[in-house]
Amino acid sequence: MDRIVIVGAGVAGLRAAERLRELRFAGDILVVGDERHRPYHRPPLSKAVLSGESALRDILLPTYEPLWVQWRTGVSALRLDPARHTVTLTGDEELRYDGLVIATGVAARRPAGIPWHDARVHVLRTIEDAASLRHDLIRRRGPVVIIGSGLTACETAAAVRRLGHPATLVCRAAPPLHNILGSPLSARVMALQQRNGVRVEVGTQVRDWACGPDQIGLLLADGRQLAASTVVVAAGSVPAVHWLRDSGLTLADGILCKPTCHAVGVTDIVAAGDVASWPNVRFTTRPHRVEHWINAVEMGRAAAENLLAGPARASYFQPLPRFWSEQFGVRLQAAGELNPTGAILGLHAPVSRASSVAYVTGDRLTGLVSWNDAGTYLDLSDDIARQHPVLPRETAITWTVR
Numbered sequence: 001m002d003r004i005v006i007v008g009a010g011v012a013g014l015r016a017a018e019r020l021r022e023l024r025f026a027g028d029i030l031v032v033g034d035e036r037h038r039p040y041h042r043p044p045l046s047k048a049v050l051s052g053e054s055a056l057r058d059i060l061l062p063t064y065e066p067l068w069v070q071w072r073t074g075v076s077a078l079r080l081d082p083a084r085h086t087v088t089l090t091g092d093e094e095l096r097y098d099g100l101v102i103a104t105g106v107a108a109r110r111p112a113g114i115p116w117h118d119a120r121v122h123v124l125r126t127i128e129d130a131a132s133l134r135h136d137l138i139r140r141r142g143p144v145v146i147i148g149s150g151l152t153a154c155e156t157a158a159a160v161r162r163l164g165h166p167a168t169l170v171c172r173a174a175p176p177l178h179n180i181l182g183s184p185l186s187a188r189v190m191a192l193q194q195r196n197g198v199r200v201e202v203g204t205q206v207r208d209w210a211c212g213p214d215q216i217g218l219l220l221a222d223g224r225q226l227a228a229s230t231v232v233v234a235a236g237s238v239p240a241v242h243w244l245r246d247s248g249l250t251l252a253d254g255i256l257c258k259p260t261c262h263a264v265g266v267t268d269i270v271a272a273g274d275v276a277s278w279p280n281v282r283f284t285t286r287p288h289r290v291e292h293w294i295n296a297v298e299m300g301r302a303a304a305e306n307l308l309a310g311p312a313r314a315s316y317f318q319p320l321p322r323f324w325s326e327q328f329g330v331r332l333q334a335a336g337e338l339n340p341t342g343a344i345l346g347l348h349a350p351v352s353r354a355s356s357v358a359y360v361t362g363d364r365l366t367g368l369v370s371w372n373d374a375g376t377y378l379d380l381s382d383d384i385a386r387q388h389p390v391l392p393r394e395t396a397i398t399w400t401v402r
Helices: 011-022 127-139 151-162 183-195 293-309 374-387
Strands: 003-007 028-033 070-073 077-081 086-089 093-096 099-102 106-108 144-147 167-171 198-202 206-211 216-220 225-228 230-233 237-239 269-271 322-327 330-336 343-347 355-361 364-371
Touching: 003 011, 011 028, 011 293, 099 293, 127 230, 144 151, 144 225, 151 167, 151 183, 151 198, 151 230, 151 322, 167 225, 183 198, 183 322, 183 330, 183 343, 183 364, 269 293, 293 322, 330 374, 355 374, 364 374
Parallel strands: 003 028, 003 099, 028 070, 099 269, 144 167, 144 230, 167 198
Antiparallel strands: 077 086, 086 093, 106 237, 206 216, 216 225, 322 330, 330 364, 343 355, 355 364
16 A cells, blocks of 8 residues: 545544554555644543633644654545545545545534524534633523533533533433433432532423524423523534445445444445444444544554455454543443443442442343442453453454344
């Protein structure tokens, strides 16, 4: 390979470029990103950046190898032609590649029916989003409504309260984080939010909007009304694959990939990070996406290795999934595959106000979430790894899209 193009200038793309240089790839590396900034640490956006503790300069990502790459920031990829091995950029510029890494991540979901034209309605995905929302929170001292029940919604509510605003979480179906953690912990997360002054509305959604000069009125499906000076829509995300619609790649909740990160149907394209849907055969043969920071780091590196190795010599990407969240001084740490509808066991912790829950399938521990319980987290993470060993590259794998 003489030239490798990386589309996506986030952490997955950065670590892919870094790994290519670690493996002594001496050809050209071009990194294309639609944001104008170099890669930065995204998790602080809903925490330290929103609260004002960190600025862009504080969250720029370091590199651990001399990269010698050509940065094409502030430019979007428009089309991919695998037959011609080209990526078309804004302005109809074509980049030829010998190998391609797709690491475009996700975009904030923007549901229909929301007054997106109103500058007081925000999403939180980029550093510009965080800066705009923080500016609004400083300028407007009224109540804030956060629509959503995931990690971004919960962390945003915590940052809003730290800034002194009244905050309301509107959760469409279940308590905060229920889809991720299951009943025991999601109820505890909701209680934590409520103890810290967050109003939590569960089992409802916004039916209508009224944008007045001073406040935004939100009519809930059950007839109740909320008033907000600022609204944050944290309704999840969608894979950034719009530019791949006519490429011939299989787009099934992201880019469908083999266990080696290679996109299905091609040998010179790999995907990494939030945009990739692949089977982590250490736990399952079902392809799925993992939207966590650590996974993007590890998958970026693995995708680069397997691109250079080629499909015949590539290894399965089999991480132990991990993520963390911090809300009102509580640190949640998770490892493994969480099954919120399966068996969930509470674990006693020796430290006051600390605890953990284990997720069990059959007779094996598959996942763990700790609540200010780092000791148990470290011990049981090792247990999960031992109970789910990495499969050798030669292992035959049968997997299907469901």
